[in-house]
Amino acid sequence: MGKTLSTTEAAAAGGARAEQALQPERITAFLVGMNSRPAVLQMQRALNEHRGEPLTAVLPGVTLAELWRLVGVADRALRAVAACVVLAGLLGMVATLLTGLNERRREMAVLRAVGARPAHVFGLLALAVFLGCFGMPRSAPLVGGMTLALMTLPTIIISCRSSIRAVSPGVRQGAMALGASPVQVVFHQVLPAALPGTLTGTIIGMAQALGETAPLLMIGMVAFIASVPATPMDSSAALPVQIYLWAESAERGFVEKTAAAIIVIMSFLVLMNILAVIIRSRTQTKVE
Amino acid sequence: MQNMNSTYFMNHTTTASGVLSRGDMLTTVRAGDAPKVAASNVNVFYREKQALMDVSIDIHSRQVTALIGPSGCGKSTFLRCLNRMNDVVDGCRVTGNILLDGEDIYAPKVDVVSLRSRIGMVFQKPNPFPKSVFDNVAYGPKIHGLAEHRTDLEEIVVNSLTKAGLFEEVKDRLYDSATGLSGGQQQRLCIARTIAINPEVVLMDEPCSALDPIATSRIEDLMWELKENYTIIIVTHSMQQAARVSQRTGFFHLGSLVEVGKTEQIFQNPVDTRTRDYITGRFG
Numbered sequence: 001m002g003k004t005l006s007t008t009e010a011a012a013a014g015g016a017r018a019e020q021a022l023q024p025e026r027i028t029a030f031l032v033g034m035n036s037r038p039a040v041l042q043m044q045r046a047l048n049e050h051r052g053e054p055l056t057a058v059l060p061g062v063t064l065a066e067l068w069r070l071v072g073v074a075d076r077a078l079r080a081v082a083a084c085v086v087l088a089g090l091l092g093m094v095a096t097l098l099t100g101l102n103e104r105r106r107e108m109a110v111l112r113a114v115g116a117r118p119a120h121v122f123g124l125l126a127l128a129v130f131l132g133c134f135g136m137p138r139s140a141p142l143v144g145g146m147t148l149a150l151m152t153l154p155t156i157i158i159s160c161r162s163s164i165r166a167v168s169p170g171v172r173q174g175a176m177a178l179g180a181s182p183v184q185v186v187f188h189q190v191l192p193a194a195l196p197g198t199l200t201g202t203i204i205g206m207a208q209a210l211g212e213t214a215p216l217l218m219i220g221m222v223a224f225i226a227s228v229p230a231t232p233m234d235s236s237a238a239l240p241v242q243i244y245l246w247a248e249s250a251e252r253g254f255v256e257k258t259a260a261a262i263i264v265i266m267s268f269l270v271l272m273n274i275l276a277v278i279i280r281s282r283t284q285t286k287v288e
Numbered sequence: 289m290q291n292m293n294s295t296y297f298m299n300h301t302t303t304a305s306g307v308l309s310r311g312d313m314l315t316t317v318r319a320g321d322a323p324k325v326a327a328s329n330v331n332v333f334y335r336e337k338q339a340l341m342d343v344s345i346d347i348h349s350r351q352v353t354a355l356i357g358p359s360g361c362g363k364s365t366f367l368r369c370l371n372r373m374n375d376v377v378d379g380c381r382v383t384g385n386i387l388l389d390g391e392d393i394y395a396p397k398v399d400v401v402s403l404r405s406r407i408g409m410v411f412q413k414p415n416p417f418p419k420s421v422f423d424n425v426a427y428g429p430k431i432h433g434l435a436e437h438r439t440d441l442e443e444i445v446v447n448s449l450t451k452a453g454l455f456e457e458v459k460d461r462l463y464d465s466a467t468g469l470s471g472g473q474q475q476r477l478c479i480a481r482t483i484a485i486n487p488e489v490v491l492m493d494e495p496c497s498a499l500d501p502i503a504t505s506r507i508e509d510l511m512w513e514l515k516e517n518y519t520i521i522i523v524t525h526s527m528q529q530a531a532r533v534s535q536r537t538g539f540f541h542l543g544s545l546v547e548v549g550k551t552e553q554i555f556q557n558p559v560d561t562r563t564r565d566y567i568t569g570r571f572g
Contacts, residue, residue: 170415176376179405
């Protein structure tokens with residue numbers, strides 16, 4: 001098919017000159033234009049069914065679409081590779097994090113013993129791993145987000161685990177006795193039943209993260225930032241920190257600015273909780 | 289309440305004799321059939337401890353077989369061997385042969401999922417899924433792909449609920465949560481859920497021990513109807529129940545099957561002294 005196309009192109013480009021100067025020894029393909037559109041299909045059919053000559057007619061549009069479909073397969077395969085790379089990258093990051101944790105176990109124990117809150121420890125950890133090992137920029141929202149994620153992870157994991165454990169073994173056995181495979185048991189019965197509890201844990205974790213400043217101070221999200229960050233890697237200040245900074249300023253207008261920022265953070269908090277309550281009550285009515 | 293209970297039991301002592309004669313007739317009619325489930329020399333170990341010793345029993349098609357015996361004698365363990373629910377118990381090992389229609393269910397090529405769709409199970413405690421009544425019954429047919437369209441699925445659900453004698457009670461709240469039903473209704477829902485995938489054998493592990501006498505009698509009536517189409521094996525602590533619903537009874541003691549035979553014979557003329565002692569209430 002590729003050959004057909006290229007010769008066709010050559011023929012088209014050659015145009016009038018070919019007619020005059022070059023007498024082709026043989027013609028392998030040529031383009032035919034029709035005056036009426038419906039006639040295209042009829043023509044193709046007539047050519048394909050014509051028994052006198054071994055001719056084949058194809059519609060360039062259709063053939064191209066087929067070609068793209070073929071390319072699409074390769075495209076999808078590449079996407080899988082991309083996903084693989086992302087996943088491997090994430091796993092590598094987690095592995096580094098865990099090694100870092102293990103190496104610093106004593107240090108962290110000492111910190112906790114002298115009165116550091118878990119948030120401080122997480123801040124230090126983020127400082128060591130994200131900024132130290134990976135060399136990410138200071139005060140970047142991306143790093144801040146990852147630090148907070150790290151910090152809320154235990155809350156979320158613990159609540160997920162306990163709500164999954166709370167699913168009665170009878171439900172599991174019942175599904176199994178009906179011939180559900182282990183995967184089906186987990187995805188059809190256990191996880192849906194554990195969803196409300198899981199959501200609650202996630203919401204508690206998020207609320208905790210929203211007001212947290214200590215770990216963000218460690219990674220430098222405390223600097224005065226004048227410009228609005230354009231990408232997740234630009235430096236920025238966390239909202240609680242910003243409020244704190246503004247509240248300290250004595251200049252005119254900062255009182256209002258502080259109040260506005262507080263309203264923003266409060267309404268976001270309220271909104272998130274309302275959303276959580278709605279989701280929770282919905283899943284519960286569905287479940288109970 | 290006291291009054292009600294005593295009348296209830298009186299009623300059932302009168303029906304029990306009727307049950308026995310009917311059951312007797314059925315056993316003679318089907319005596320020549322090949323057994324539906326044939327277990328031979330089944331041993332079960334939980335780690336080092338042996339829970340079942342050389343159990344051999346034939347279970348016949350389309351009748352109720354009751355397994356009785358004191359607590360911890362291995363009757364539930366045996367029941368769980370029949371649909372391989374013991375597979376998931378840590379450190380549990382099963383030896384011996386269990387044949388379903390002549391095929392070894394412990395053969396390596398057997399697909400446990402399809403085996404469990406042929407041998408359903410009802411548990412001691414009603415365990416409806418925390419979903420709607422409809423979804424509870426529809427779950428089995430859905431995962432086994434028994435219904436192509438929504439209408440097929442609805443038909444299966446309604447049929448199963450009707451067979452389980454529950455449809456009239458729940459027809460107005462099919463889409464309400466199943467956990468809101470009473471204990472007896474929940475247990476019948478579990479039976480409906482089990483028969484929705486059209487199993488050949490239904491295992492019942494003390495299905496009435498968490499229910500009141502009225503709900504119990506409904507489940508027992510249901511077993512009478514179900515045995516026309518299914519092979520039922522029931523584990524029970526109540527000897528009256530075994531006498532009322534079953535055609536054959538097996539007596540387990542300390543991990544071995546002491547005696548098995550027609551229910552009438554086991555209860556009126558047991559061969560083994562241990563069976564006699566248990567039935568007359570001398571122990572257990």
